[in-house]
Amino acid sequence: MDNNMITLTGTVETEARFSHSVLDEEFYSFTLRVPRLSENDDLLPITVPERQLDSILIQPGNKIKVKGQLRSYNKYTEQKTRLILTVFAKGIAPALPDDDTNPNEIFINGFICKAPIYRRTPFGREITDLIVAVNRAFNRSDYIPAIAWGKNAVYSENLEVGSNVMLWGRLQSRNYNKRISDDETEVRTAYELSITKIEKLA
DSSP states (O other): OEEEEEEEEEEEESSSEEEEEEEEEEEEEEEEEOHHHHHHHHEEEEEEEEGGOOOTTTTTTTTTEEEEEEEEEEEEESSSSEEEEEEEEEEEEEEEEEESSSSSSEEEEEEEEEEEEEOOTTTTOOOOOEEEEEEEETEEEEEEEEEEEEHHHHHHHTTOTTOOOEEEEEEEEEEEEEETTTTEEEEEEEEEEEEEEEEEEE
């Protein structure tokens, strides 16, 4: 479906390991290190069906290009449900020199499913957090967290639930500290679409 497309070029960080199976089909996951313009890299989760698994290509240190979709699923724990994001690979190939030009591109066309949250950072930067529902085949949907900055944040702040929007940007990872008890925290990783362009359709 052309309402959810992502292309990543990066270096394989981990070996592919068995993740889960659905209807007798096995899926594997690995981590891809994708460069940013800044010094930091994004470590992004990739899921690949066994039929597309190339154990020679997906080896740590190899530079590859991944095309697919950004998907979400709920992970149930004893305490609550967590939204998990992964890049579902539909094609994997060795990276070419020109692939470094735009190593991290994503486009989605979906619907605002939660009221936008506008805020300012301690340094005064304007940010709006969005959750966008993207339709998938078989009456399923993916729920994509997105973050808008500056003018895009001001524009996004007033979007109504149900608005149809198109988003362009990049998939980014960030670590944060999650309090799990009164005296204990753990480091977790969040993934979100960092918006470079947004258009409202309806």
